[in-house]
Amino acid sequence: MTTATRDTSPETVYQDYLRSLAEADEHAAVEVARGLLDAGVAADRVLLELVAPAQAEVGELWARNEWSVAQEHAATHISDRVVAAVAAYAEVRPNRARIVVACMDGEWHALPARLVAEVLRLRGWQVTFLGASVPAAHLMSYLHRYDAYAVALASALPMRLPHAHRMIEACRRSDVPVLVGGRGFGMDGRWARRLGVPWAANAVAAADLLSDERALRAPAPAELTHLADDEYAGLVNRRGELIESALAELTQRYPAIGDYTPAQLDSTISDLGHILDFLAAALYVDDGSLFTEFIEWLVTILDSRGVPGATVEASLEHYSRLLHDFPRAVDHLQRGRAVLPARAVGSGRPAPRAG
Amino acid sequence: MTGADVRDLDPGDGRSATPSVARVTARRPTTSRPLPALERLQGQLAADWPEIAEHLREGVVVCGPDGTVRQISPVAQRLLPELVVGGTLAAVERLASLDPHLRHHGRRLRVRRVPLSAGRSCWYVEDVSDSEKRAEELAAERSRSAFLATVGDKLGNPLHPDRAAAAVVRLAVPTLAEVAVLVLAPRSGRARWWRARHGGDETPTVDRGVLAASELPPAIVESLRGTQPHAVDWLVEQTIEAGWLPGAAASEVAARLVPLPGRDASAGVLLVARGAGGWYGEDDVDLVRAFAARAGAALTTALLYREQAEVADTLQASLLPVEPTPTPGVQWGTAYRPAQAGLRIGGDFYGSHRLPDGGSVFFLGDVSGKGVEAAVFTGQLRQCLHALHRVEQQPAKLLRLLNDALLETTLAHGQGRFATMVLGVVRPDRDGGLGLTLAGGGHLPPLVLRSSGVVEQLPLTGMLIGVVPDPRIGQVTTRLAPGETCLLYSDGVTEARGGRRGEELLGTERLVQALSGCHRMPAPALAERIEQVTCDWLAQRDHDDIAVLALRATGVSGHPQRHLHAVPTLSGPDPEEMIPG
Numbered sequence: 001m002t003t004a005t006r007d008t009s010p011e012t013v014y015q016d017y018l019r020s021l022a023e024a025d026e027h028a029a030v031e032v033a034r035g036l037l038d039a040g041v042a043a044d045r046v047l048l049e050l051v052a053p054a055q056a057e058v059g060e061l062w063a064r065n066e067w068s069v070a071q072e073h074a075a076t077h078i079s080d081r082v083v084a085a086v087a088a089y090a091e092v093r094p095n096r097a098r099i100v101v102a103c104m105d106g107e108w109h110a111l112p113a114r115l116v117a118e119v120l121r122l123r124g125w126q127v128t129f130l131g132a133s134v135p136a137a138h139l140m141s142y143l144h145r146y147d148a149y150a151v152a153l154a155s156a157l158p159m160r161l162p163h164a165h166r167m168i169e170a171c172r173r174s175d176v177p178v179l180v181g182g183r184g185f186g187m188d189g190r191w192a193r194r195l196g197v198p199w200a201a202n203a204v205a206a207a208d209l210l211s212d213e214r215a216l217r218a219p220a221p222a223e224l225t226h227l228a229d230d231e232y233a234g235l236v237n238r239r240g241e242l243i244e245s246a247l248a249e250l251t252q253r254y255p256a257i258g259d260y261t262p263a264q265l266d267s268t269i270s271d272l273g274h275i276l277d278f279l280a281a282a283l284y285v286d287d288g289s290l291f292t293e294f295i296e297w298l299v300t301i302l303d304s305r306g307v308p309g310a311t312v313e314a315s316l317e318h319y320s321r322l323l324h325d326f327p328r329a330v331d332h333l334q335r336g337r338a339v340l341p342a343r344a345v346g347s348g349r350p351a352p353r354a355g
Numbered sequence: 356m357t358g359a360d361v362r363d364l365d366p367g368d369g370r371s372a373t374p375s376v377a378r379v380t381a382r383r384p385t386t387s388r389p390l391p392a393l394e395r396l397q398g399q400l401a402a403d404w405p406e407i408a409e410h411l412r413e414g415v416v417v418c419g420p421d422g423t424v425r426q427i428s429p430v431a432q433r434l435l436p437e438l439v440v441g442g443t444l445a446a447v448e449r450l451a452s453l454d455p456h457l458r459h460h461g462r463r464l465r466v467r468r469v470p471l472s473a474g475r476s477c478w479y480v481e482d483v484s485d486s487e488k489r490a491e492e493l494a495a496e497r498s499r500s501a502f503l504a505t506v507g508d509k510l511g512n513p514l515h516p517d518r519a520a521a522a523v524v525r526l527a528v529p530t531l532a533e534v535a536v537l538v539l540a541p542r543s544g545r546a547r548w549w550r551a552r553h554g555g556d557e558t559p560t561v562d563r564g565v566l567a568a569s570e571l572p573p574a575i576v577e578s579l580r581g582t583q584p585h586a587v588d589w590l591v592e593q594t595i596e597a598g599w600l601p602g603a604a605a606s607e608v609a610a611r612l613v614p615l616p617g618r619d620a621s622a623g624v625l626l627v628a629r630g631a632g633g634w635y636g637e638d639d640v641d642l643v644r645a646f647a648a649r650a651g652a653a654l655t656t657a658l659l660y661r662e663q664a665e666v667a668d669t670l671q672a673s674l675l676p677v678e679p680t681p682t683p684g685v686q687w688g689t690a691y692r693p694a695q696a697g698l699r700i701g702g703d704f705y706g707s708h709r710l711p712d713g714g715s716v717f718f719l720g721d722v723s724g725k726g727v728e729a730a731v732f733t734g735q736l737r738q739c740l741h742a743l744h745r746v747e748q749q750p751a752k753l754l755r756l757l758n759d760a761l762l763e764t765t766l767a768h769g770q771g772r773f774a775t776m777v778l779g780v781v782r783p784d785r786d787g788g789l790g791l792t793l794a795g796g797g798h799l800p801p802l803v804l805r806s807s808g809v810v811e812q813l814p815l816t817g818m819l820i821g822v823v824p825d826p827r828i829g830q831v832t833t834r835l836a837p838g839e840t841c842l843l844y845s846d847g848v849t850e851a852r853g854g855r856r857g858e859e860l861l862g863t864e865r866l867v868q869a870l871s872g873c874h875r876m877p878a879p880a881l882a883e884r885i886e887q888v889t890c891d892w893l894a895q896r897d898h899d900d901i902a903v904l905a906l907r908a909t910g911v912s913g914h915p916q917r918h919l920h921a922v923p924t925l926s927g928p929d930p931e932e933m934i935p936g
Contacts, residue, residue, distance in 0.1 A: 026877070070874075073883070074880055077877045078877070105895065106891075108883070108890075132883070133890060136696075145515065145661075174512050174513045174515070175513040175518050240855060240856040244855055262864065262865070263865070266865065273894070
């Protein structure tokens with residue numbers, strides 16, 4: 001299938017490619033990819049073994065604060081152009097039905113979904129890629145207008161799970177089967193199973209799943225009976241009030257917050273909101289690990305930006321107190337506190353939050 | 356202390372007792388001497404027994420300790436005629452088994468055995484044929500209603516005709532048929548059909564095809580015309596001939612054909628077929644008709660929606676912002692997010708036109724109002740600009756001309772609409788930079804991202820366009836060195852409401868903050884970043900139309916454009932793809 005030699009495999013040019021992303025050099029990045037294609041490397045290999053791992057590494061570089069948001073955006077943009085170039089190189093005539101690939105509303109990391117779209121296109125599906133952050137109303141009017149064999153929905157953020165569920169239900173009401181992917185459904189897809197929707201670990205798995213209409217149309221039912229306790233709904237309704245009181249409490253405990261710049265204050269408020277959103281999502285799928293994974297991630301992010309976790313500890317404690325009549329929420333919050341690094345606990349003075 | 360305790364402590368004379376306790380004590384005497392009364396009753400019962408037994412719903416058979424039948428009530432005798440006094444229960448098969456349900460002489464009997472004193476036993480036999488039949492009919496009716504409810508639920512939503520058609524046949528299997536074929540009324544001489552086949556498990560296999568109207572089986576044609584065919588046998592053969600029932604023999608198949616009511620003529624016909632042993636009773640046909648009525652309504656709605664959507668799409672496409680035309684030395688970036696996501700158009704607009712001298716005129720603005728009417732006004736405005744830029748290229752003068760033109764139209768239509776906008780002309784410098792001249796019509800001043808990382812707000816003011824005859828138009832010039840970017844955006848960005856309680860405006864300060872450090876970003880990434888920052892701030896709340904136009908100086912020393920020509924622009928789905936296949 002391929003005449004690629006060792007010198008022209010995705011691994012050998014990987015560092016060159018990453019360097020061109022770091023330098024925001026679109027031209028060089030496209031050249032690296034085209035070099036592989038010219039040497040006979042299959043288009044899907046270029047996408048899955050060069051573009052995808054490089055983009056994953058970019059995400060890690062950002063999380064470790066080695067790259068700025070701007071660098072990450074620029075790299076993503078370039079990867080996107082590379083994908084377009086690879087797709088244009090390997091022109092495939094579609095001979096199968098239409099698949100709509102979309103990112104959840106609020107999901108801006110379009111590249112993984114785009115890679116799935118291109119891999120499906122390479123396998124003969126007629127793919128429509130609706131892009132990043134697709135509003136549910138837009139997706140629905142698209143499905144009503146153009147028939148689709150299936151919808152592939154991507155989400156990298158577990159906090160969007162309740163919203164994802166509503167979107168999945170909406171597609172199904174239009175009689176269009178849905179398959180989902182992305183870290184937002186759990187590394188092993190366990191939250192997709194909770195929502196009763198087929199999940200694909202990667203582009204290849206997505207392509208395989210789409211070929212099996214029975215599996216696509218007959219997923220296991222959703223396991224959401226726990227929603228009857230209304231903790232999720234109650235938490236969502238009290239979101240604004242909870243953030244406000246948490247902020248008041250933090251300001252009292254750590255007077256330094258009073259001197260925060262507006263941008264730092266926005267970040268703090270946004271973190272407080274994220275804690276609640278992830279908690280709500282954990283309640284929605286009734287899985288405390290969703291929340292603890294988020295807390296671990298948040299601590300890593302704050303840590304790499306020089307923010308001690310003391311405020312996280314204080315916020316979790318505050319929320320536990322206010323949500324005392326929500327047993328599941330309290331349990332998730334306690335587990336979240338348990339994974340905080342020991343040094344974060346206590347009354348350390350919080351450093352200003354980086355913007 | 357419980358009530359029982361109180362009762363036990365009660366002295367029995369009622370003097371100190373509460374009323375409830377008094378009632379309890381009053382009942383005591385009746386329970387303390389029951390025997391004489393019951394004996395008297397038994398005597399009467401024995402006398403009245405034969406007459407009473409005749410009218411009991413249950414028949415009674417009394418057996419002695421050795422199992423011989425001693426008594427049979429008349430009802431029992433009618434239900435179990437084989438039994439005789441002095442015989443055994445073995446005369447009726449399975450009667451002595453522990454199964455309480457018994458089928459005997461075409462009736463359903465419920466049997467229970469009660470042990471009596473001295474080793475005797477009594478068998479009560481009841482005829483439950485009628486009540487069970489009623490229960491079964493009720494269950495069948497319920498399952499029919501449940502089926503129709505599911506059908507109503509599932510058919511109401513797919514608004515795409517193909518989806519709706521596939522859903523119709525899929526839902527018909529297996530409840531109504533083993534094979535269901537839906538033939539839509541022919542459009543331009545071709546009839547499309549969908550077929551679902553029972554595949555053993557719950558999910559039927561669905562396929563589809565097209566037939567020329569002239570090739571349709573005559574029964575289908577008649578049914579589409581509204582004349583129900585009588586010759587059902589012919590129907591099966593025609594269906595087999597059409598290839599819809601592979602491997603089936605005409606004699607083994609039962610089929611029915613039901614038209615799907617449409618707006619005036621039938622929307623299509625539904626053929627249901629069952630193989631070996633299956634048949635269609637009156638109830639089944641009624642259910643198929645009820646199903647067909649719902650299916651017809653769903654298909655009609657979907658077809659109507661398609662007609663409307665085709666019109667809407669065409670109009671919408673003409674009102675969507677057009678991506679800026681490629682200009683040497685300029686990298687464009689855009690973001691567009693209308694308030695009504697389902698509509699995809701709104702009151703914000705942007706665009707560009709090439710000038711003969713190699714430069715471009717570009718603009719971004721916002722008209723008053725939202726939704727379709729606002730979008731239509733942006734269309735008029737863009738058309739005006741399209742024509743006017745050919746006669747005037749100086750931004751402030753062009754904006755004044757536009758103002759006059761709009762004023763004329765809005766006065767003529769009595770609309771009172773107006774717009775805010777920034778309009779500029781960009782011309783590449785020899786050294787790879789860009790020279791910009793911008794005119795402001797009451798719009799938010801543009802931002803410039805300098806190579807130093809500084810975010811600059813251009814001092815651009817001016818009055819609304821389309822309100823007064825001779826508005827004050829601001830004008831400013833600036834230069835973009837290679838790598839620098841100028842950003843135009845609508846108030847949907849800065850007036851996005853978010854924060855703690857969703858009431859705080861995003862504001863220019865937050866926007867500038869979000870852009871600091873982003874000066875190396877490509878223009879499309881920058882535009883997307885603004886969209887993302889705004890949407891994150893909104894956190895799924897409702898918003899106004901959002902539009903961003905970014906132009907970045909790429910520099911002449913940059914890489915040759917040759918290679919990147921192979922890369923198609925990323926502006927949503929390709930128009931070719933939008934045509935349903």
